[in-house]
Amino acid sequence: MKREPLGILSSLLVIVCLLASSCKQRDSITFTAAERQVADSLVRAARDIDSLTRLQVRLEREGDILGSIVALRVLGDRFRNESDFDRALTTHSEGLKQAESILDTLEWVQALNNVGTDYRRMGILDIAQEYHYQAWSLCKVTTDTSFVAIKNQAKSLNGLGNIYLTLGNYERADSALRKALVVEQQLGSMVGVAINYANLGSIFEHRGEIDSAWVYYRYSMEANQKAESTLGIALCHSYFGSLYEQAQQYDKAAQEYEAGYQLMRGSRDEWHKLNLLVALASVHNATRDDAQMLQYLDQARSNAEKIEDKEHLADIYT
Structure with missing residues (x-):
């Protein structure tokens, strides 16, 4: 499902109009914290995508709009975690539609951020930016101070x-x-802290400030280890490998990339595994180990074609 870009200005006008016509609803929480917890517990008890899909259909049919919205959010997340971005986008977009229809800011913002993230993973950055910006705009006017509402600000x-x-x-x-x-630091969210440290490290790396990049990537690894985040730890190994590769320390770079890939090997998150496969191909290309390079590139190409990841395919073909 593809939504055409609205343009940031028109998106903001939509938000302003909705806020102006429903300020009373906006200043109150549509559902109590207890109701949200019940809906979340019910949805997360579903073991797999099929059972979650059936649950969402039942909740919507029974008129449990909150349960339906939460189910769509979690279901979309599961599709995205398995790199099925088209279904993630379709599912999150339906959740956005339902949350927007009842003017529930908390779920509305989460859905906007999820749709934005889906578009980012698909490499459609102009539309992704609009959705994240709409989410941030709503965050700035809401009076909700719950953990999830504040977390929404960080995600935006x-x-x-x-x-x-x-x-x-x-x-x-x-x-x-x-x-x-x-x-994220105020919330005490180690995963969120780790993600932002890593992204800041990437800025330093792109600027050529390698010492600072090492500092922030190590901060990220420490936070990921505290959070016991396998994905985060694997990604930090890839960041370390990138810095070693730039320093032409190819043996250390390959060790870091391989450590990250082994942690991700059993994951269905093909998108993140692709980064590591391309990195492994790159370092073996630098050492002129053509056999190993082509082995990793062939595997990466197969995975990228499976999830229709054009951005990674461009890197692979290059």
């Missing part, structure tokens, strides 16, 4: 920061990511 800023980073706008990326980091 992190999404924007990632886009600015990809586009090479390092000044704006640094500003957004540091604001997100402060929010």
Whole structure:
């Protein structure tokens, strides 16, 4: 499912109009914390995608709109974690539609950020930026001070920061990511802290400030280890490998990339595994080990074609 870009100005006008016509609803929480917890517990008890899909259909049919929205959010997350971005986008977009229809800001913002993230993973950055910006705009006017509402602020800023980073706008990326980091630190979210440290490290790496990049990547590894995040630890190994590769310490680079890939080997998250496969191909190319390079490239190409990842395919073909 593809949604055409609205343009940031028109998107903001939509938000302003909705807020103006429903300020009373906006100043109150649509559902109590207890109701949200019940819906979340019910949805997360579903073991797999099939059972979760059936549950969502039943909840929607029974008129449990909150349960339906939560189910769509979690279901979309599972599709994205398995690199099925088309179904993730379709599912998250339906959740956005339902959350917007009842003007539930908490789920509305989460859905906006999820759709934005889906578009980012698909490499469609202009539309992704609009959704994250809409999410951030809603965060700034809501009166909700719950953990999830504050977390939404960090996710919006992190999404924007990632886009600015990809586009090479390092000044704006640094500003957004540091604001997100402060929010994550206030919440005590180690995974969120780790993500923002890693992104800030990437800014330093792109600027050629390698010593600072090492510092922030190590901060990220420490936070990921505290959070026991396998994905985060694997990604940090890839960041370390990148710095070693730039220093032409290819043996150490290969060791780091391989350590990250082994942690991800059994994961269905093909998108993140692709980064490591391409990195392994790159370092073997640098050492002129053509056999190993082609082996990793062939595997990467197969995975990228399976999830229709054009951005990674371009790197692989290059």
